[in-house]
Amino acid sequence: MNSIEILAYQYKCSHCTIVPMIDARKGRVYAAAYQWISGISGGSGDSRKNCLDEREEQEYQDLVPLMTPVDIEVKELISQIESQKGIVCFGSGARKYCDLLFQIGGTRILLAPKDCDIPKGGTLALLAYKKFLEGNRVDSVNIEPLYLRASEAELKAKGNVFNE
Secondary structure: OOHHHHHHHOOOOOOOEEEEEEEEEOOEEEEEEEEEEEOOOOOOOOHHHHHHHOOOOOOEEEEEEEEEEEEEEHHHHHHHHOOOOOEEEEOHHHHHOHHHHHHHHHHHEEEOOHHHOOOOHHHHHHHHHHHHHOOOOOOHHHOOOOOOOOOHHHHHHHOOOOOO
């Protein structure tokens, strides 16, 4: 589990592309794209309207990654997901770069309510319990963080520092 997955797990919509974004600074975000597979068929129609209205109306089964977590420029992220309909962005990266998201993505991009921007402990517990029931268990000795980008010191040592 990682923070991006926890953020994604908080927003449920069966026919939206869910894009949690955490500000990585320097014009970049940590982001991924997901889609829910629902137990009840998602309706057709205006995905822009339904993505924000449907959040708690359906039974959801699984969150499927469309793009694994990456450290990416916002423009590049949009180019990778632009073919999707009903793109719902949220998190600190979405708030910081919302003007750019709307400029590039237009009406296909929606911002989720601010209550989705911060990973919640209850969501972490539910996701951990779900993974536990699925047999995905890791003892505390073997837990490792997921680093999507090298530290500033590592980048400086290699001469690959991004400008602020």
